Amino acid sequence: MKKISRRKFNESFLKGVGVASVAATIPTACAAGNGLPVGEKLGVALVGLGSYSTYQLGPALLETKHCYLAGIVTGTLEKEKIWSEKYNLPKESIYNYENFDEIIKNDTIDIVYVVLPNSMHADFCIRAARAGKHVICEKPMAMNVEECDVIIAACKKAKVKLSVGYRLHSEPYTQEVQRMVREKTFGAIRFVNAEAGYYSGSHPNQWRLDKTLSGGGALVNMGVYSIQSAIYGTGTNPISVSAQEFSTRPEYFKGTDETISAQFEFPNGVVGNIFTSHNVNTNRLYVSAEKGWFELHPANSYGPLSGRRSDGAEIKFPHESQQKLQMDDFALHILKGTINRVPGEMGKRDMIIVEAIYRSIREGGKKIPLDLGRMGIV
Amino acid sequence: MKKISRRKFNESFLKGVGVASVAATIPTACAAGNGLPVGEKLGVALVGLGSYSTYQLGPALLETKHCYLAGIVTGTLEKEKIWSEKYNLPKESIYNYENFDEIIKNDTIDIVYVVLPNSMHADFCIRAARAGKHVICEKPMAMNVEECDVIIAACKKAKVKLSVGYRLHSEPYTQEVQRMVREKTFGAIRFVNAEAGYYSGSHPNQWRLDKTLSGGGALVNMGVYSIQSAIYGTGTNPISVSAQEFSTRPEYFKGTDETISAQFEFPNGVVGNIFTSHNVNTNRLYVSAEKGWFELHPANSYGPLSGRRSDGAEIKFPHESQQKLQMDDFALHILKGTINRVPGEMGKRDMIIVEAIYRSIREGGKKIPLDLGRMGIV
Numbered sequence: 001m002k003k004i005s006r007r008k009f010n011e012s013f014l015k016g017v018g019v020a021s022v023a024a025t026i027p028t029a030c031a032a033g034n035g036l037p038v039g040e041k042l043g044v045a046l047v048g049l050g051s052y053s054t055y056q057l058g059p060a061l062l063e064t065k066h067c068y069l070a071g072i073v074t075g076t077l078e079k080e081k082i083w084s085e086k087y088n089l090p091k092e093s094i095y096n097y098e099n100f101d102e103i104i105k106n107d108t109i110d111i112v113y114v115v116l117p118n119s120m121h122a123d124f125c126i127r128a129a130r131a132g133k134h135v136i137c138e139k140p141m142a143m144n145v146e147e148c149d150v151i152i153a154a155c156k157k158a159k160v161k162l163s164v165g166y167r168l169h170s171e172p173y174t175q176e177v178q179r180m181v182r183e184k185t186f187g188a189i190r191f192v193n194a195e196a197g198y199y200s201g202s203h204p205n206q207w208r209l210d211k212t213l214s215g216g217g218a219l220v221n222m223g224v225y226s227i228q229s230a231i232y233g234t235g236t237n238p239i240s241v242s243a244q245e246f247s248t249r250p251e252y253f254k255g256t257d258e259t260i261s262a263q264f265e266f267p268n269g270v271v272g273n274i275f276t277s278h279n280v281n282t283n284r285l286y287v288s289a290e291k292g293w294f295e296l297h298p299a300n301s302y303g304p305l306s307g308r309r310s311d312g313a314e315i316k317f318p319h320e321s322q323q324k325l326q327m328d329d330f331a332l333h334i335l336k337g338t339i340n341r342v343p344g345e346m347g348k349r350d351m352i353i354v355e356a357i358y359r360s361i362r363e364g365g366k367k368i369p370l371d372l373g374r375m376g377i378v
Numbered sequence: 379m380k381k382i383s384r385r386k387f388n389e390s391f392l393k394g395v396g397v398a399s400v401a402a403t404i405p406t407a408c409a410a411g412n413g414l415p416v417g418e419k420l421g422v423a424l425v426g427l428g429s430y431s432t433y434q435l436g437p438a439l440l441e442t443k444h445c446y447l448a449g450i451v452t453g454t455l456e457k458e459k460i461w462s463e464k465y466n467l468p469k470e471s472i473y474n475y476e477n478f479d480e481i482i483k484n485d486t487i488d489i490v491y492v493v494l495p496n497s498m499h500a501d502f503c504i505r506a507a508r509a510g511k512h513v514i515c516e517k518p519m520a521m522n523v524e525e526c527d528v529i530i531a532a533c534k535k536a537k538v539k540l541s542v543g544y545r546l547h548s549e550p551y552t553q554e555v556q557r558m559v560r561e562k563t564f565g566a567i568r569f570v571n572a573e574a575g576y577y578s579g580s581h582p583n584q585w586r587l588d589k590t591l592s593g594g595g596a597l598v599n600m601g602v603y604s605i606q607s608a609i610y611g612t613g614t615n616p617i618s619v620s621a622q623e624f625s626t627r628p629e630y631f632k633g634t635d636e637t638i639s640a641q642f643e644f645p646n647g648v649v650g651n652i653f654t655s656h657n658v659n660t661n662r663l664y665v666s667a668e669k670g671w672f673e674l675h676p677a678n679s680y681g682p683l684s685g686r687r688s689d690g691a692e693i694k695f696p697h698e699s700q701q702k703l704q705m706d707d708f709a710l711h712i713l714k715g716t717i718n719r720v721p722g723e724m725g726k727r728d729m730i731i732v733e734a735i736y737r738s739i740r741e742g743g744k745k746i747p748l749d750l751g752r753m754g755i756v
Binding site for chain 1: 568569573575577622624627637639641643647648649651653655659660664666668742744
C-alpha cells in the first residue's frame with residue numbers, strides 16, 4: 001500500500017510455503033484498516049502478462065483511483081523490461097513463477113490478480129493468500145468446484161479478501177440491469193435470454209483449446225458470462241439446467257466444447273436460455289418481464305456497451321474502463337468495507353452450474369436439479 | 379371473380395360432397411387464367427369470423443388490390459348482419475357451417491380462407507378444395523402431419539392452389555432478412571435465435587387452451603413463428619431438433635404446452651435456438667453471421683416491425699397491412715402464376731418439426747433427426 005506502513009509477516013512463515021496447500025497458516029490478518037488518508041492506493045500485482053493484462057488490466061491500473069500497479073509476475077524476461085519501464089516498477093516488485101512466494105515480503109503489494117491459464121488459478125490464488133495478499137482470480141474461477149472450495153478456504157484461513165474477475169458487476173450497464181430487476185421496473189421477470197460467444201478463428205495452439213490448461217471450452221470461457229447474465233437478469237439462481245452441445249468444426253475444437261445451449265428454470269416459473277460458442281459471434285442479454293423488456297447488446301464486451309428498453313428509453317452511460325471500475329471496487333471493499341461485488345462464492349456457484357451443464361450434456365440433455373439457494377448473489 | 383365470367387361446375391357434383399374425403403373428384407380445374415383485365419379482383423370468402431378475421435383479414439381485404447371480400451362463413455347470425463353491412467356482401471354469399479358446401483355454386487368466390495380453430499382446418503380446407511376454391515389455411519396448418527398431407531392431396535386433386543397463412547413471407551422486413559441470408563450480406567450464417575410468445579393472461583375458456591381444438595399450445599400457435607424465423611434466418615431446413623418443456627402455471631395451462639425451448643442443427647454446422655411461450659412476451663429474430671448480425675424486434679407481430687444490423691443500418695420499410703400483402707401475393711399467384719410464397723408443403727414441414735419437438739420432449743430432450751431436404755423452402 002503506497003505510503004502506508006504495513007503489517008510485517010513473520011518471514012520464517014515463508015519457509016513453510018511449498019506446493020499449494022490450504023493447510024498452511026497465515027500468522028496474521030492482512031485486511032487493511034479504515035480511516036486511510038485520502039488518495040492512498042493499494043498495490044496490485046498482476047500474475048501473468050498475457051493479452052488481458054497487457055491491453056486491459058495494465059492500462060486500467062493507470063486510471064484506478066484506489067489501487068495501482070505495484071508488481072508483476074511473469075516468466076518472460078522481455079516482458080519484465082517492457083512492463084517495468086511502462087509502469088515504473090521497482091526491480092524488487094518483479095517476480096517470476098519460481099520466486100513468486102517471496103511476494104509475502106513485499107509490503108507494496110496488497111492485491112494479487114491471477115490472470116493465468118485456468119489450470120493455474122487455484123495454485124497461485126492459494127499461494128497469494130498464503131502470502132497474505134488479497135486475491136482477484138480471473139474467470140472462470142478454477143478447473144472445477146473442488147478447486148473453488150480450496151481457493152475460498154485458503155483466503156478465509158488467511159483472512160484475505162477474494163474476488164473473481166467478473167468485471168461487469170462494476171460497470172453501469174450491468175448495474176442498471178440489476179437495478180431494473182431488483183426494483184421490478186417492468187414488473188416481475190418471466191424470461192431471460194443470454195448469449196456470449198466469439199469466433200475463435202484458427203489458432204489451434206492457444207491454451208484455451210487445451211483442456212488440461214482450460215478445463216473446458218466455450219462454456220468455461222464465455223458461457224460463464226451468459227450464466228452470469230441469466231442470473232443477474234433474473235435476480236435469482238437457477239433451480240435446474242439442461243444442456244446440449246453442438247460441434248461445427250470438430251477438427252479444430254478437438255479437446256474442448258465449441259458450442260453449447262442450456263436451459264434454466266428459476267424460482268417462480270421464470271425460464272432462461274443461454275448460448276455460448278467459440279464458433280459464433282454473439283453478445284446479448286434480453287430480459288422479458290410482465291410489463292416490458294430490456295436488453296444489452298453488446299452485453300459483455302469491454303465496452304462501450306449498449307442497451308434498450310421496451311418503453312423506448314436507451315440505456316446509456318459514459319464509457320469507462322470496466323477493469324478500472326472493477327479493481328477500484330475491490331480496493332474499496334478492502335479499504336472501506338464496502339460490498340464485495342464478486343465474492344469467491346459467486347465463482348464457485350458458476351462452476352457448480354458449469355459442471356451441471358457438462359453433466360446434462362453427458363446424460364443426453366437430462367434436466368439436472370440445482371440447489372444453490374442465494375449462493376453467490378450479492 | 380369480379381366481372382369475370384367463370385367456369386361452371388357441374389352442380390350434381392355437389393351431391394357427392396359429404397364428409398371430408400380426398401377421394402372426391404373435381405370435374406374441372408379452377409385455376410384462373412392469365413390476361414385478365416387490369417383491376418380484376420379475386421373474391422375471398424373468410425371461413426370463421428373470430429378476432430383475426432374481424433380485426434386483420436376483413437380490414438385488409440378493403441385494401442387489397444388483387445382480391446376482395448366476396449363472402450363469409452359464420453355460425454353467428456349477428457355477425458352476418460354486421461359483416462354484410464360493413465363489407466357490402468350479397469345475401470347469397472353468406473354461408474354457415476351447414477350449407478358451406480354450396481359455395482361451389484358461387485362464382486364470385488375464388489379463394490376460401492379458413493380461419494377456424496385448428497381442429498377444423500383440414501375439414502374445411504378439403505371441402506373448399508372440393509368446391510373448386512383456392513385455399514388459404516391459417517397457421518398452424520393442421521392438427522398433425524397426416525392432416526397436412528390430406529389437405530395437400532385434396533388441393534392437388536382439385537387442381538386448386540393452396541397456401542398457409544404465414545403472412546410474414548409477404549412483408550418487407552422478413553423479405554429483407556431472406557435477402558440478406560440469400561445474398562450473404564454478412565457472410566455465411568452461423569447462428570439464429572428466434573423467440574415468439576405472448577402472455578395469454580387468464581382466459582381459460584379460449585379454444586387455444588383446449589387441445590382437442592388446437593392440437594397443442596404455445597408451440598403450434600406461436601412456436602411455428604420461431605420455427606419459420608429460424609428457417610428463413612438460415613435459409614435452410616434443420617437436420618435435427620431437441621426440445622424442453624417448461625411449466626409456470628400448470629393450473630392454467632392444463633391441456634396444452636405453455637413454454638418450450640428447442641435447439642436446431644442446420645447443415646454446415648449452423649445452430650439455432652428457438653423459444654415459444656403462452657406465458658412470456660417475446661418477439662425476436664437474431665441472426666449471427668461471419669461478418670456481422672441482423673435482427674428483427676419485433677419480428678412477427680402485425681407491425682410495424684423493426685430491425686437493426688451490426689453495421690449500424692436500420693432495417694426500415696413503410697408499414698402496410700401484412701395480411702393485405704399476403705392475400706394479394708396469393709391472388710397474383712393464382713392470376714399471374716407468380717411464386718406461391720407459402721405452399722402447403724411449408725405448413726406440412728413445420729408440422730413435421732412440431733411433431734419432432736413434441737417427441738423430443740416426451741423422450742427427455744433427445745435429439746431427433748429431421749430429413750426435410752429443401753421441403754417447404756421457396
